[in-house]
Amino acid sequence: MQLFCPSCHAAFAGSQRCPRCGGLLLMPHETAGADTPHPKAPPPPVPQPQPVGRIVVGAVFALGLYLGLRKFATGVVLAARADPGDRWSSLEGLATVCGGQVAAVSFGAVLAAAGRVGGFVFGATVGAVCGGLFLAAEILAGAPPLDLVLYIQPLVLVVVGGIAGVFASRVWGAVPALDMPIPDRNKLRSSSFAIGEPAPVGRPTAWARILVGALLMVVAVAAADQVRKGVQKYSAGMLKVDSVGQAQFITWQFAVLGVLVGGGLAGAATGAGARHGVIAGGLGGVGVLGATAARGEALGPISYWLSKLSLGELAPTDPLAVAAAVGGVLFLGLLGGWLGGSLFQPLAPEHMRKRLGIGLD
DSSP: OEEEETTTEEEEESSSBBBOOOOOOOOOHHHHHOOOOOOOOOOOOOOOOHHHHHHHHHHHHHHHHHHHHHHHHHHHHHHHOGGGGGGGTTHHHHHHHHHHHHHHHHHHHHHTTSSSSSSSHHHHHHHHHHHHHHHHHEEEEOOOBBBBBHHHHHHHHHHHHHHHHHHHHHSSSSOOOOOOOOOTSSOOOOOOOOOOOOOOOOOOOOHHHHHHHHHHHHHHHHHHHHHHHHHHHTTTSSBBBBBBHHHHHHHHHHEEEEEEEEEEEHTTTTSSSHHHHOOOOOOOHHHHHHHHHTSSSSOHHHHHHHTTTOOTTTTTSSHHHHHHHHHHHHHHHHHHHHHHHHOOOOOGGGGOOOOOOOOOO
16 A cells, blocks of 8 residues: 655655655545645524514515405406496305415415425415405405305415415425534545445335225215304304305315315325325225215215316216216325325334334333
8 A cells, every 4th residue: 555755745655654754654544634724614604584584475475466366356347347246245256255365375375485394384374374364354344254154264275375385395495404524534434335226115005094084085075064064053153154155165165175184194104195195085086976876966065066167967977977076086185195295204214113012112
């Protein structure tokens, strides 16, 4: 092995002393460490906006976008109708308002959660703040304070904001904080070499979670109308709906939230949330068809969904109606599974987790 003389700037082999000056020869890494200057002080950390500031900015932008969309929709109504007074009280007006709020909250949640860890918290908080402000504004504007749909919409905005926040944190991830200390060159370190590459380990399918999630989907769709009636009944008259269309819309919202929760439960902590959500959605869609066949008519949420797709005149057993119903449950299962897998990820591979010992430790 050749050793280096720092005085003569030459390398020699077979000796520990320099043949020219008699100095002690050094190993290559010791020479590089002797000439390496001391590292400079690390630069000051880049100032990061506080979470409260991000939430405030996202909420302000969401409110501004909603006001712009509301003004635009008002202009369209004024241009299309001579007397638009009954427009906002109809089901189409309600859908327009809810759609504008969803779009605005999604935009604000993306702004708040982009580049940060924990996008669901940022997005859901923006949705909660905007939902509360929208609710207060509608009540102050003269909306019936006992209208049930007013109190359902903030919950929907929280879910929508959380989904948009997760999407933003995934697409525009946070900059990783790297802690890379300079190695000590005066100490030899052995390098480890691996022969070949380890075989990739796939994520197993958690069938128990899938079955529970699919069962929850079927129960949510089948019992959504009963849940709405129970909320109205046991609220002592505080919550009510003004029309049959609003009742059907709220029932459909309850069913959508239940299917999303079922998909999230199926995909949580599996590392493959989308796959589990799709499988649970497929089983849930088959279960919904079974419940429809047992009842003899389309369930309330399915009937509302088919009417919005202009398929309300078809029989529940028609192939096109069956495809629309199963496709809707399948899509919501995929969305819920992806969200559950993104929020609740496995912390370690299966073989690295400590098993729970009962009286054996």
